Amino acid sequence: MVMEFLDERSKQILYAVVQSYISKPDPVGSRFVTKKYSFGFSPATVRNIMADLEDLGFLSQPHTSAGRVPTDKGYRFYVDSIMGVREAGEFDSENGDFVRQFAKKIENIRSDVNNMFVEVTNSLSMMSNYIGVVTPPRAEKTIFNRIDFIRYKEDKVVAILLTEEGVIKNKIIGVDPGLKQDDLNRIADYLNTEYSGQTIDEIKNLLVKKAYREKALWDKLIARAIKIYEQAIAFTEDDVYVSGLYDVMNLPDFSDISKIREISKAIKDKHIILKFLDELSDSEGVHVFIGNENPVEEMKNLSVVASTYKEKERPMGVIALIGPTRMDYSKAIYMVDTIAKCISRTFD
């Protein structure tokens, strides 16, 4: 962000190297740059500039007589200060009418939110050739629509929680066998009429507060409601949708077995990804983590481009792409951003 101190020429060269390396992961040499991008310089001049860029830490050499390769810092500068984000028109001409197609697709499966996320994740990875990740709306942040309890066997009840977004959660909870279906209905009615429209988390707080404030009114109903509600919303799951490991294996970056192991390990424990992405879900806009900038140890050799999608201005979840540091950032940012907005729109 700060390092605006590169002169125009250096930027051009850095741009050329990054672009070239992104499109093909071979170290790029001075001669190649002069030929492919016809700036007015000779290879010798480019060599000098490259040497400077290397001193600054933007480029590095795999070995003495190889071309240059961007470093994480180089990508960072490229992303911040050189690269233009792709425009819709430009992108669509490469990819067909991408945005419209996509919008249509999710419109069709809008009604089944789960399924929608699966589809989005698949589309993401297929269109980008990177790994697509989508986190569904965090339960706590979604808006309560209604809850229902259905008796199931003697001492068990199925709690069905509906959110305004159309996410359906269900869970079998154990209850006092004395609790009749009538009681359950009363508890459900109580919750549904009093609290519809609040977020799941708010309701929890309100319930607890109410219990304290109105100790006098404290009756069995509310006590039971709190207890059962807390059980019902304690969804254990850390569900994240991840897709595209197979596609990513076809990238030359992962032609090495150890690289594949690495990336598999990174996405194996979904709760690690979830935790990482969850922290983003409070902030807006597109986030880019390049290689070692990445907070997750397992991803120090990968890059992540992520954006939050929202419902009525409140961030709900995250959609992201994971790929090699040699990522087409421009495209990735465009895709993640566009799709996030697309999803936000369907939620409104």
Next chain:
Amino acid sequence: MVMEFLDERSKQILYAVVQSYISKPDPVGSRFVTKKYSFGFSPATVRNIMADLEDLGFLSQPHTSAGRVPTDKGYRFYVDSIMGVREAGEFDSENGDFVRQFAKKIENIRSDVNNMFVEVTNSLSMMSNYIGVVTPPRAEKTIFNRIDFIRYKEDKVVAILLTEEGVIKNKIIGVDPGLKQDDLNRIADYLNTEYSGQTIDEIKNLLVKKAYREKALWDKLIARAIKIYEQAIAFTEDDVYVSGLYDVMNLPDFSDISKIREISKAIKDKHIILKFLDELSDSEGVHVFIGNENPVEEMKNLSVVASTYKEKERPMGVIALIGPTRMDYSKAIYMVDTIAKCISRTFD
């Protein structure tokens, strides 16, 4: 099954080769066999026998001066006629009190069936180092416990289907906006009182039959019930639980990148696996598919060991292990079999 014509010595040698190759994927030579397993033969004799086994198609040589490697046919004979299935005691001493541990584990999460399948799949792959696969009970075969409809937005209804096994399915379906909650309740009541205890599929047939037979009685309620029920049970999902790709990558068999691609491709399209395993779910016992015996093209280089689990004698779903043809069949069969029985037991 048929080829019982090998003499004892040949069997011993084949056994030795397979065992040795399973424990370490190096072609096994005549000298090695005589040293490791002290039968009374000299290497030369073993060589002769091996040559015979090769003529019969049980062994093959990677190249002239290498040792022998079992063929698919060799494994098949080994599995059918030579190998003993591991005994509980024997296995447990290697793996701690495996069965008991496992039984305990699934008992704990019994109430949440989905979660249980996730856990089972993970345990399978972790304990075996192969890929664990579990198919949940096929919706059509499960026993209907009850269905409920909850109004959601103007023209949408959430159908909640409970099965006797504790599987909960939900789906948002579109309905005639004129349908009141009262109507929905009546439909639900009708289905719940009339059809509880039948399988999902049977109910569908019964409903249709009823509609035909009692044309006179044909009323709006039944018509609606059929329509809405059919929508509700049309669960699109092909959900299969798969786990262990990462673990399997540490096997020497998959040290080659193309092998990994292959296996990834095989398990990428879950509906392929599902379709394949589904066909097994009508039959009982443990099934073993070795390499090219495999009906799925993508798995011609892999082996599959599968068994069905049952509820009250009716096969419900399949649990399986996918690994290299050089699989520890004895262990795999034992594991799959035991776990399937374990699950069957908890369902009763």
Next chain:
DNA sequence: TATTAGCACTCTCATCATGAGAGTGCTAAT
């Protein structure tokens, strides 16, 4: 003074030859 041509130098990579090692198949002896 900034750029560039020229050139020696470095490093990789593919190719080839070499030889040790492992294992075989065959023949002749037991």
Next chain:
DNA sequence: ATTAGCACTCTCATGATGAGAGTGCTAATA
């Protein structure tokens, strides 16, 4: 019927060689 002996084959690790690509430095140039 089995086995010892031996020539033979194939792989694999090692090292040498040379082409190719790209650099850094120096001296010439605009």
